[in-house]
Amino acid sequence: MKTTSKIIKEIIFGHVGACIVLLCIVPVFFTAYGLYRGFEIKVEQISDPSDEEDLIVVGFSQLGSESGWRSAHTASIQQALTKDAGYFLIFNNARQMQDNQIKAIRSFISQRVDYIVFAPVIEDGWDTVLLEAKNAKIPVIVTDRKVNVQDDSLYTAWIGMDAKEEGKKAGKWLESYLEQEQRQTEEINIVVLKGTVGSTAEIGRTKGFAEIAARHRNWNILESVTAEFTANKAKEVMRDMLRRYPEMDVLISQNDDMTIGAIDAMQEAGISFGEEGDITIISFDATRDALELVKEGRINVDVECNPVQGTYVNEIIQKLENGESVQKYYVVEEKVFTKENVAEFLKDRKY
Secondary structure, three states: OOOHHHHHHHHHHHHHHHHHHHHHHHHHHHHHHHHHHHOOOOEEEOOOOOOOOOOEEEEEEEOOOOOHHHHHHHHHHHHHOOOOOOEEEEEEEOOOOHHHHHHHHHHHHHOOOOEEEEOOOOOOOOHHHHHHHHHOOOOEEEEEOOOOOOOHHHOOEEEEOOHHHHHHHHHHHHHHHHHHOOOOOOOEEEEEEEOOOOOHHHHHHHHHHHHHHOOOOOEEEEEEEEOOOOHHHHHHHHHHHHHHOOOOOEEEEOOHHHHHHHHHHHHHHOOOEOOOOOEEEEEEEOOHHHHHHHHOOOOOEEEEOOOOOHHHHHHHHHHHHOOOOOOOEEEOOOOEEOOOOHHHHHOOOOO
8 A cells, every 4th residue: 555655756756747748748849830830931911900891902922032123023012002002912922932832822812812913933833723713713913924824714914024025125136236336247156144944034035035046147155054033143154154155245144133143253254344345245124233234334235124013913903893804914114225325214213
């Protein structure tokens, strides 16, 4: 038979043991839960939550923040879809990962938002999640880059640029420039820094420029290589291109961030570029920093890709709210900037 003192000890130490076990298990549980939560998609509510039921709820998934152009694109939509304008905006940064965007769109569907807006990181792979949005009767507005889907009714409208036309503009400018320099019969050696492979801008700009280049047997595209639309990657890639192709005459860089990275590499190597240099630079996007370099003659030409698309998103939503029909495709206005015309636009450039 157990003595009273033994029974008391068992009770005390039994509870203490249980507490020790709990103290060990609970932190592990919360740590594991925190790690699990760390893999979830972060969805940021831009507008201040409100009890007002008349706000239009919009879920916006941005593909990332890889460039100054992308930041301007994000800001344009955030500034258009404010609470004062009648919106409650839920924002997601997908950090260049399609899986993150798909999870974000599914999150928007589960929250029963009124509209979904997204800028797709690549064109393919959207059919399933967009069908889910269609079945939930949530209109989808695609911005900037396009989606390649079997059924176009999976999205309501697309807003963006004609990337192929941008590529053709770059090629036509080079034609005119070489003629002006009386170099139209010379062998012209070209390197292309491409953006994210499979993105609308990469596909269109590559095809558009190639279409013009095909007219000229003396235009030699030495290599087309991706630098993922980032300055750091472009600097690394350009160092390699300069070592491998000392005969390079022209650099086609498919966005301004890559151009700036490539310029850093050329400066390191002591290679001259721009209007007075050995390498002619053709860039895309026309961000303010790059246009300053156009003004200085360090970039020869910059083909605009207009990020200000928020007003189009607002216009489409308001029409749908009023029961009006909308266009399927909206192409934003874009220009070509050289040293001759850049000054008049630079003073009002906000991005």
